[in-house]
Amino acid sequence: MCIRRRRTRLSHNSDTAVGHAHHFTDMDQQREASTLGMWTFLVTEIMFFGGLFVAYALYRSMYPDAFAEASLRLNLVLGAVNTGVLICSSLTMVLAVRDAQMGKVKGLVRYLIATIVLGSAFLVIKAFEYSHKIHEHLIPGSSFQFAGPFGQQAEMFFSLYFMMTGLHAIHMIIGIGVLSVLLYQAKRGRFRAEYYSPIDVAGLYWHFVDVVWIYLFPLLYLVSRH
Amino acid sequence: MSQHVIPQKVYYLVFVTLILLTLVTVDVAFYNFGFLNIYIAMGIATVKATIVALYFMHLRYNSRLTWLFAGAGILWLFIMFVLTIADYITR
Numbered sequence: 001m002c003i004r005r006r007r008t009r010l011s012h013n014s015d016t017a018v019g020h021a022h023h024f025t026d027m028d029q030q031r032e033a034s035t036l037g038m039w040t041f042l043v044t045e046i047m048f049f050g051g052l053f054v055a056y057a058l059y060r061s062m063y064p065d066a067f068a069e070a071s072l073r074l075n076l077v078l079g080a081v082n083t084g085v086l087i088c089s090s091l092t093m094v095l096a097v098r099d100a101q102m103g104k105v106k107g108l109v110r111y112l113i114a115t116i117v118l119g120s121a122f123l124v125i126k127a128f129e130y131s132h133k134i135h136e137h138l139i140p141g142s143s144f145q146f147a148g149p150f151g152q153q154a155e156m157f158f159s160l161y162f163m164m165t166g167l168h169a170i171h172m173i174i175g176i177g178v179l180s181v182l183l184y185q186a187k188r189g190r191f192r193a194e195y196y197s198p199i200d201v202a203g204l205y206w207h208f209v210d211v212v213w214i215y216l217f218p219l220l221y222l223v224s225r226h
Numbered sequence: 227m228s229q230h231v232i233p234q235k236v237y238y239l240v241f242v243t244l245i246l247l248t249l250v251t252v253d254v255a256f257y258n259f260g261f262l263n264i265y266i267a268m269g270i271a272t273v274k275a276t277i278v279a280l281y282f283m284h285l286r287y288n289s290r291l292t293w294l295f296a297g298a299g300i301l302w303l304f305i306m307f308v309l310t311i312a313d314y315i316t317r
Contacts, residue, residue: 035288036295043299050303054310076252083248091241094282101231207282211275218251218267226258 031197038201042208049212052164056219059156066153068224070146073138074161075129079221082125083213089118090210097203103193105186112183115206119176126169133158161220168216171209178202230287240281247274 024030060067096111137145138158146154182202185191191199251270259266280286285296 032289032291035292039292039295039299043295043302046299046303047306050306054307057307057311058314080248080252084245087241087244087248090244090278090282091237094237095234098231098234098237204283207278210282211278214274214278215268215271217248218255218271222251222255222267223264225255226263 027194031200034197034201035204038204042204045208049164049167052160052167053215053219056160056164059160060223063150063153063156066150067157069148069150070154070157071220071223072225073133073136074221075132076221076225078125078129079217082122083217085118085122085125086210086213089115089122090207092118093203093206097196097199100186100191100196100199101193103191105189105191108186108191108199109183112179112186116176116179116183119172119179119206123169123172123176126165133162164216164220168209168212171212175202175206175209178205232281232284232287236281240277243277244274 020027020030024033092111092114096108096115099105099107099111133139137143140155140159140162144151144155144158148154179202182198186199247270251267254266254270255263279296285292
């Protein structure tokens, strides 16, 4: 919600301890509106990623053997560790929201920092994986090399791999940016127990990105390990 | 209403469940269940995603209207999958 408008209202009615924007009846309604707004955005995000998931499903059903072989070239340990790192970051994020609900600014700041650090750790590990793939000539394009009969089809797997994990990583970078701004604002005392919607909706976004990875991990790293 | 503060214990429990399910999904990936492999992996992922949505994203404590919005996302995704794949497999 527009913070400036809220502040003006506060200054006009100093009798109301907590101000909601003038077009809302009360704080609950205002909170619900921001939650719904974020969910609406997340629905568009589901469709955004969904297109890539459909493409993956189709190509995998067409070239099951090539996808199985190509998937073995990914580093399972790094993928699994990164899944753990992301789940940890979701935990610290939800604890940040919880402290915000109770107006504990100190805890909020601490958990936001933890979430940013964990999110960055994820990206660092991902960068290591990418550099390995560059090294092994697995970047789709003219330098792509894949021994065996499945060269071209394996290239399709890696195109999807880089599109899906790349789009996911961009979401992580944006998320870290958003959390950094919120961290700055939290330190300056913008959030109280009565008003923390930005933290709340940033949390929804962060967990959504986590959910995307929960699907990416088995699809890309685990298909046909047996 | 939406300000309902959930005990920390619940979040830690959810966290432990998610980590355990991650270990399970890695472990079962090494067994061969034939065509069932992908369904098992996706099943576990869906359980994890549902837990995240219900507890970390507070869906369980949100209004019916929020449920409707989240459900709409799944519905559109379902339509995209079914119509696209139905087209491909009937060519």
